[in-house]
Amino acid sequence: MPAIGRGIKMDRLKDFQYRKVELKNSLWERQRRDTAETYLSIPNDSFLYYFRKLAGLEAPGEGLTGWYGNGASTFGQKLGAFAKLYAVTGDYRLKEKAVYLADEWGKCAEAAQKVIDCNGTYVYEKLLGGFLDMYEYLGYEKGLVWCSLLTDSAAARFKRDIPRDGLQGPELCDNDMIEWYTLPENLYRAYRLTGDQKYLDFAREWDYTYLWDKLCRRDTSIGPRHAYSQVNSLSSAAMAYEVAGEKTYLEAIENGYEEITEKHTYATGGYGPAECLFAEEEGFLGEMLKDSWDPTKRNAVYRNFGGGYVTRNDNWGSCEVSCCAWAVFKICNYLLRITGKAKYGAWAEQMLINGVAGQPPIDSQGHVMYYAGYFVDGAVKSVHDRRLQGNGANFEWQCCTGTFPQDVAEYANMLYYTDEDGIYVSQYMQSRAAFTVSGEEAVLENCSDEDIAPVRRFRIQEAGSSPFRICFRVPHWAGGENRILVNGEDSGLKPSPDTWAVLKRVWKEDDVITVIYPFRLEFKPVDDKNKDIAALCFGPAVLAADKMTLFDGDMEKPETWITCVEEKEMIFRTLPGHVCPYPQEVRTFRPYYRLPVMEWYFMYVRFRTQTGERG
Ligand SMILES: [Zn+2]
Incomplete structure (x- = not known):
């Protein structure tokens, strides 16, 4: 069994450690069951194909496409998902698959050192997390051997003299050092589980001082950064706090939670349009909902997390749901445990209902809905990604296929x-x-x-x-x-x-x-600069309209002109006289999370302003 945890801080609350909470029939339970079955159906040979080829071993079957085909970047997350899904469901097939995959990966690593040595920050961090999950939740002792070898290799190879401001520029990409600031979380975890000083030393090398210090000081001049991984880095600060006990780490995450939820999230709890957080542009959240046809759109381009200027493109949606939810679930869990404050369950609730609950099922070809679109000009839910890399590689089996199964495993651990x-x-x-x-x-x-x-x-x-x-x-x-x-x-x-x-x-x-807790209708304007663009909420659920509309109605009192037509399904309709410029027209609102795939919806809607109709 795992060693006793190290660290001096006592949590105010304990979570259930993926045990003793049973989900009953609900959309989340069905989602978890479907996801587990889909992942169980993927042939082991396909998961292992890349590593076996790399090690020069016989590689039967076919490799997976997309991101996984190029570096098997989410293998570690899949091990972690199988381990945690086993812990929460007790379904032995999940354990069996996880152990087989880890054993076979081990044979590749024993056959060729390059299986250990080929991993940059991104892949190493995921392998470390996966093998720690295997150890912690399945008692898989060999997981610690691989963590140790992977870490020795990483410590010898990782480039230290990179820019530490978190901007994801070419230097990080060229050196395979992206998202380095997420490394400490699992390194501190490895230290707590093993007591081996090398993990503690290596963890401390990757403190994300640039962001954490600014959050600590409430200095909001951060600049555009990659969204999901910034929130994920707060989990590293949380682990640093749990191990080192320094108050500044806790201040950074509490202030970070407040700053991001108050100024950088949509009504859904989703964040990071085009994966960009802390943008410098005023009214960035609202601007990113507008397309170039919109006469109120201010700039055709904006500076993004890589440091360059790019245009808005709806292949890059409003929130990278699976990964963003994963980061939110974790930081809410740390904050609830550490502080015991009820307010830290709020963001997780938003992402449960308006994030992952609205996800179409992931399929066995590695298609997952990468982004949710909240655009004023509408969006559809789809698992198809319309981007192609220069070499022709597609976006199947991307990062969200690593986080989505972990999201569903987390459900039972966050209640x-x-x-x-x-x-x-x-x-x-x-x-x-x-x-x-x-x-x-x-x-x-x-x-x-x-x-x-309610x-x-x-x-x-x-x-x-x-x-x-x-x-x-x-x-x-x-x-x-x-x-x-x-x-x-x-x-x-x-x-x-x-x-x-x-x-x-x-x-x-x-x-x-x-x-x-009675539900009521409420319009939430997207930001202070775009008060005429708002999303309608009913209790915790964000609703979406069926047509693109300019509304004429009292935003403060939606109950006076929007009525419930189906209570259980939470369907609402406007009274006639509120759709410009057609007095006979009405619009119907439905909960975003219940919308089917490939049907246009309009989450953020527009209101006629005092100064008259738009040109
Ligand atoms: Zn992702």
Whole structure:
């Protein structure tokens, strides 16, 4: 079994370590099941083809296309996904596949040192994470041997004198050093699991001082950077805090969370249009929703994370959903554990509902929806990528095929937390959690009918004789008449957003707790510079319109001109007289997450401004 964790910081809350939380039938559970089956169906020979060829071994079968065909860059993430999916489901086929793939990769590494030596920062970090997951969740001891050899090789080869400002320019790409600032997370993890000083020393070499110091000082002059990996780097700062205990790391991630969620995210929680975060342009989020036909669009080009000037292109959507969600799920988990503050469940909730829940299924040819589009001129959900590399390589089996299966594995790990006094409910997915409090076994079940609804029901399935606390996270958007009932009686709690609503008593089997957070309609303008462009939200769900429209209506009071036509499906329709310039027209809004593939939708819509109609 893994060694006892090292590090001096005590977390306020504990997560479930991918154990003892069962997902019940819900869209997320079906998504997880489908994803696991799809990944199980991919032939082992295909996953291993690249490594076997590289090692000069017999390589039966066919290699995969796209990114994986060129460097098998997400192999480590796939090992990690199989390991964690096994831990959360107990499906032995997942363990068997993970162990076979790791063993066969090991044979390639033993046959040819170049299998160890060919990995740049990006691939090394993913291999390290995957083998640590194999060790931690499957007890795969050999994983540590490979971590050690991979790290010795990386420490001998990685170029130290690269620009450390995080700009992803040609120097990083040419030296295979991209996303170097995400290295510390798994290196600190390796140190905690093994106690081997070399991981600690190597981790410290890659502190992302440029970004973390600025966040710490609340200096927002960061400049355009690659989106997902900036948020992912906050997980490195979190691990640095857990191991070193220096307060500045925690300040960096708390300030980073606030800065990004308040100024750089869309209503969905998604961020990084064209994978760009912290852009210098004012109103960047809104500008990136406009195409060149739009008369209000200010600049034809903008400076991006590579340092060059590029045009907006809708092959590069509004949010790289799978990878961005992965980074958000992790940083929310660190912050919830470290601080115990309820507000850090909010971003994960947004990305669960308006991010990954809206993803079409990944297929066995390595097609995944790379980007979600929130454009004013509309978007469709599709797993097809219309980009081609100079050498003809396509974008199949890209990065998101490494993160999406990890996202679905994470579902069961982000719902509940515990401390000595009881259990905390952070996300409201249908599920069952078994835990121990005051030395006694207890089981709490979320037995709600709907995936997303204002009323959630919980049941105590098992409890001991001692009193314990059940704490419910009150969502960020829940500004209405929130109520919590116990066995039908009002608890008297008036829970306010971003806090824990706490119930403490001796619980009995079949006690039922009803949590009510009323949903209401709300338009959220995209940013301060584009207040006439907004997305309609209903509770936690972002809705999208069926046609491109200039609306004439009170943005502050959508309930006066938009009415519900189907409650369960959350379908809304405008009253006549609000679609410019056609008084007879109406528009229908549906939850973005429920929209099918290849159907046009319009998430961000436009409002007629005081100064009159647009030209
Ligand atoms: Zn990706």
